[in-house]
Amino acid sequence: MTKTGQKITAIRAYVVEGGGADYHDQSEDHWIVGQIATPMSIYPEYKATRTSFGINVLNSIVVEVEADNGVVGFGISTGGYPAAWLIMNHLDRFVVGKPVENIELMWDQMYRSSIYYGRKGIVMNAISAIDLALWDLLGRLRQEPVYAMIGGKVREELQFYATGPRPDLAKEMGFIGGKLPLVYGPADGDIGLKKNIQQAEEMRNRVGSDFWLMWDCWMSLDLPYAQKLMDESAKLGFKWIEECFNPDDYWSYRDLKKRAGNNIMVTSGEHEATRYGFRLLLEYCDVDIIQPDVGWCGGLTELMKIGNIAESYGKLVIPHGSGVYSHHYVTTKVNSPFTEYIITSPKGDKILPQYYPLVANEPIPKNGKLKVEDTPGFGVELNRDKHLIPINKGKSV
Numbered sequence: 001m002t003k004t005g006q007k008i009t010a011i012r013a014y015v016v017e018g019g020g021a022d023y024h025d026q027s028e029d030h031w032i033v034g035q036i037a038t039p040m041s042i043y044p045e046y047k048a049t050r051t052s053f054g055i056n057v058l059n060s061i062v063v064e065v066e067a068d069n070g071v072v073g074f075g076i077s078t079g080g081y082p083a084a085w086l087i088m089n090h091l092d093r094f095v096v097g098k099p100v101e102n103i104e105l106m107w108d109q110m111y112r113s114s115i116y117y118g119r120k121g122i123v124m125n126a127i128s129a130i131d132l133a134l135w136d137l138l139g140r141l142r143q144e145p146v147y148a149m150i151g152g153k154v155r156e157e158l159q160f161y162a163t164g165p166r167p168d169l170a171k172e173m174g175f176i177g178g179k180l181p182l183v184y185g186p187a188d189g190d191i192g193l194k195k196n197i198q199q200a201e202e203m204r205n206r207v208g209s210d211f212w213l214m215w216d217c218w219m220s221l222d223l224p225y226a227q228k229l230m231d232e233s234a235k236l237g238f239k240w241i242e243e244c245f246n247p248d249d250y251w252s253y254r255d256l257k258k259r260a261g262n263n264i265m266v267t268s269g270e271h272e273a274t275r276y277g278f279r280l281l282l283e284y285c286d287v288d289i290i291q292p293d294v295g296w297c298g299g300l301t302e303l304m305k306i307g308n309i310a311e312s313y314g315k316l317v318i319p320h321g322s323g324v325y326s327h328h329y330v331t332t333k334v335n336s337p338f339t340e341y342i343i344t345s346p347k348g349d350k351i352l353p354q355y356y357p358l359v360a361n362e363p364i365p366k367n368g369k370l371k372v373e374d375t376p377g378f379g380v381e382l383n384r385d386k387h388l389i390p391i392n393k394g395k396s397v
């Protein structure tokens with residue numbers, strides 16, 4: 001890759017106050033705020049909504065990196081004040097003053113220097129946001145879209161399935177499938193299981209036999225329950241059952257996959273991180289599809305390594321949401337033949353941009369399809385009207 005001759009002169013981290021990319025922080029009648037099965041559903045007082053247990057306490061973050069010549073790239077993740085503080089007080093030293101091209105070196109130093117307290121979670125969100133900002137900056141300096149810098153397109157158009165409460169409407173909007181958030185978990189017993197299956201039957205009747213249907217279980221199940229739900233859903237032609245267990249419970253993923261046979265796919269990885277975590281999901285658990293979030297798994301640099309491992313196992317990489325950051329990856333990969341769109345409109349009936357309103361000029365699928373544009377970097381701009389709180393270097397925020 002030709003050197004730009006540019007060094008990074010500054011890094012800036014912001015916390016997004018008042019919504020932003022955080023579609024969990026929404027009005028009360030938003031589908032994403034209603035009852036969804038979670039690891040906290042076993043506690044009645046935290047069952048009705050995910051905001052009740054604090055899903056929205058960590059706001060979105062924005063990271064900007066600036067080059068000698070004043071060009072700025074940006075990246076987005078979650079992690080709120082703790083992540084932004086780490087960026088400005090620990091990780092910044094591996095970025096500021098370094099040649100813009102040295103993304104691999106910067107990533108490795110950020111990762112190794114934080115292993116003793118990091119590896120996953122907030123630290124990896126922070127590293128991911130910096131990594132996305134670095135790729136965006138490099139593309140802007142080279143006047144190339146990110147997809148062109150990581151190998152070029154293997155297909156012209158991306159095809160999307162939709163996640164939301166109304167797969168029937170997703171079908172009308174042109175998506176190839178619909179993934180339902182599971183409402184009832186093990187604490188709701190057999191009655192809850194029956195209600196889940198009823199919902200699946202109703203939806204199957206509405207969308208017909210050919211439209212893909214899937215379950216998103218958001219880490220809420222145990223193995224006996226997951227097996228019952230899987231077996232009943234396989235009879236209804238469900239395509240996959242997603243993220244059934246606590247991400248640390250690799251043993252349950254392994255056992256569910258063994259019991260699934262060829263009837264339905266077992267998928268996971270939304271809350272997994274780095275090549276090491278995904279190696280376990282692939283090698284030990286044998287899951288059918290891994291679903292890394294590029295803003296959480298380690299950024300684009302790490303996603304490429306994760307994806308290469310998956311390819312060697314003959315498995316698909318279908319990233320979790322994440323708009324343009326996923327699009328630029330997916331369009332370059334043979335083993336990512338389709339991708340996810342999260343329906344963020346309150347009733348699941350409209351297509352809104354994934355980071356609305358934090359990001360301006362975000363492309364959205366038309367008829368379930370989208371062509372990644374040739375604009376440099378990730379091709380989007382920050383909406384400066386949003387309330388961005390700059391986080392300073394120093395002991396306090």
Ligand SMILES: [Mg+2]
Pocket residue numbers: 216217218242243270320
């Ligand atoms: Mg999911």
